[in-house]
Amino acid sequence: MDSSILNTVDLSKTYRTNDLVVRAVSKVSLQVHPGEFIALVGPSGSGKTTMLAMLATLLESTEGHIYIDGKSFENMNQNQRAKFRRQKIGFTFQDNNLVPYLTAIENVELMLRLNHIYTPPQAKRAKDLLLRLGLDEQLHSLPSQLSKGQQQRVAIARSLIHDPRVVLADEPTASLDTQRAKQVVQIFADLIHEEKRAGIMVTHDLRMCKYVDKVIQMVDGSINRIIDDQSDIDVLAGTSEFDKLSTPAIR
Ligand SMILES: Nc1ncnc2c1ncn2[C@@H]1O[C@H](COP(=O)(O)OP(=O)(O)OP(=O)(O)O)[C@@H](O)[C@H]1O
Ligand SMILES: [Mg+2]
DSSP states (O other), X not given: OOOOSEEEEEEEEEEEETTEXXXXXXXXXXXXXXXXXXXXXXXXXXXXXXXHHHHTTSSOOSEEEEEETTBOOTTOOHHHHHHHHHHHEEEEOSSOOOOTTXXXXXXXXXXXXXXXXXXXXXXXXXXXXXXXXXXGGGTTOOXXXXXXXXXXXXXXXXXHTTOOSEEEEESTTTTSOHHHHHHHHHHHHHHHHHTTOEEEEEOSOGGGGGGOSEEEEEETTEEEEEEOOHHHHHHHHHOSTTHHHHSOOOO
């Protein structure tokens, strides 16, 4: 039996705008198991964000299938799909979309309220998570009063609080300094491992691969390379050889 939380089969996306046809993702099949944290790397335009948006149920695929806990959302209507997303998936994207008039803690608690699971113990979890992410002083600050990096950390807490099976993050450390980025990814990895979620993080910073279990490199919409040996990952995270594969391509 397939024990994966997330399973894609020949997942593809073609964008068509006027005369332009872009095959952004092409026949990607991957599995993510409970407690597994994957880094998705590759040059700019290789389809990483498109991939994540499809997995987050936010973008229709053109071909192929996605199963989360063995369940497909292909035939769900909009309401069913929104509920499925709310319950099963947590995500942070490049622009973190925090609600501007809610404080840091309220932004995190919002996910609990939307899922009707707001209770005092859950509220305590929200606070503890923000503390673990180093936001002790910012619990009651509005997003506009936070730095980009602090906003990103709130978004990470929000992506985890409602106990999602799948956690997706698109460059969650882009606004953080190296030290803080390492700390945040380490905590993110710990939470995925401890809570047995399926995690995928898109990153351009190979140093962050140190904390993942598997590195998947995309090129031109397809999986080009999978690195799952921890010592190989450690070497790649510390060398510049792999940088060539990840740094944005000049087009
Ligand atoms: N809404 C869209 N309409 C048309 N083409 C798009 C759209 N979004 C992305 N693309 C194209 O699809 C391809 C993949 O884009 P995507 O954003 O998934 O890449 P990426 O790997 O996330 O890049 P980056 O590292 O720069 O964030 C690119 O060629 C891009 O121009
Ligand atoms: Mg992207």
